[in-house]
Amino acid sequence: MSDITVNVIDVNEQNFQQVLLEESTRRLVVVDFWAEWCSHCKVLMPILEKLAEEYNGQILLAKVNADEQQAITAQFGVRSLPTVAIMKDGQPIDGFAGAEPESAIRERLNQHLPAPWEADVKAAMELMQQGQNDQALALLRGAYTVSNEEFAIGLLIAECYLNLKRSKEASEILAAATMEQQLEPKYAELVSRLELMQEAADTPAIVELQQKLASQPDNLALKVELAVQYSQAERVEEALQTIYEVVQKDKNYQDGAARKTMLDILNSLGKGDPLAIQYQRKLFTLMY
Structure with a gap:
């Protein structure tokens, strides 16, 4: 039964060992004893069947x-019906007798299942190892939202931004850490990286252009040059x-060259990037 793809199955003495023992090493098996x-069994079973389909392969409903x-x-040792046993690695790890509401059953299942965002986080970490930080960010941002801003995911997002040399976004994520979260070794590591990056961010060319622009704030040519320098420094x-x-001041500045520069910078960001x-x-x- 190693290739099982069904979410609901009837259990008998012929498939008992495969379903309840072997399959429970691969995913949760929810055993429903009914008659x-x-x-009450007829009330409970549709709920279990619905959840088995909804969890789409994470659990197997085994009906006995x-x-x-x-x-x-x-x-x-079933003494009353319905009785439900939740099995993992061949052993019962949870269960209940009688009909429970869907919300209570869902809560039981979630206690024993990976969080729904864990697969995306794992995939994102693999992408980060391959240097594909833009793609990793897209997955991590979704996981961060769904997980109600889990701090560990926030640290991974900050790490992605640092890998992309986007210190401002990394700084915003790290600044939201609580005092307790700041004790995490990973937090301290990322803050050190951020500080080093910020120290190195002001190249001589950027400093010179900033000084010129301070005395000539309406000089659009200086602004275009500074924007290019910022982009090259990945700021x-x-x-x-x-x-x-620049574009706000003159939509057609340099025959649209400023607008093209802005589009080039936007295109360099990953798909779905909030910025x-x-x-x-x-x-x-x-423009419109």
Whole structure:
């Protein structure tokens, strides 16, 4: 039964060992002991079947007709119907007797299942190891939202931003840490990386252009040059804001070259990047 793909199965003495013992090493097996005459069983079973389909392969609902499979029923010590046993690695780890509401059963299952975002986090970590931080960010942002901003995922997002040399976004994530969270070794490691990056961020060319622009704040040519320098230093948000100010002042500056520069910077960001979406909207509003 190693290739089983079904989510619901009837258990008998022929498949008992495969379903309840072997399959439970691969996923949770929810064993439902029922009988035709049991009214509560008829209330509970549709709920279990619905959850088995909804969890889509994470659990297997194993239905045991207690009247027909008396040996299996006796082996589990079932005294009343319905009775539900939740099995993992060949052993019962949870269960209940009687009909429970769907919310209570769901809560039981979730205690024994990986969090729904864990697969995305695992995939994101593999992408990070391959240097594909943009793709990893897309997965991590979704997991961060669904997990109600789990701190460990936030640290991975900050690490991605640092790998992409986007210190401002990394700083915003790290700044939200509580005092207790700041004790995490990974937090201290990322803060050290951030500080080193920030110290190295002001290249001589950037400093010179900033000084010139301070005395000539309306010089659009200086702003374009500074935006390019910011982009090359991977200070993406500062690059976008600076070039946006140019386009805002003159949509056709340098025959649209400033607008093209802004689009090039936006295109360098990963699909679905919040920063890209923010400035795409700004540019769209400005142009149309």
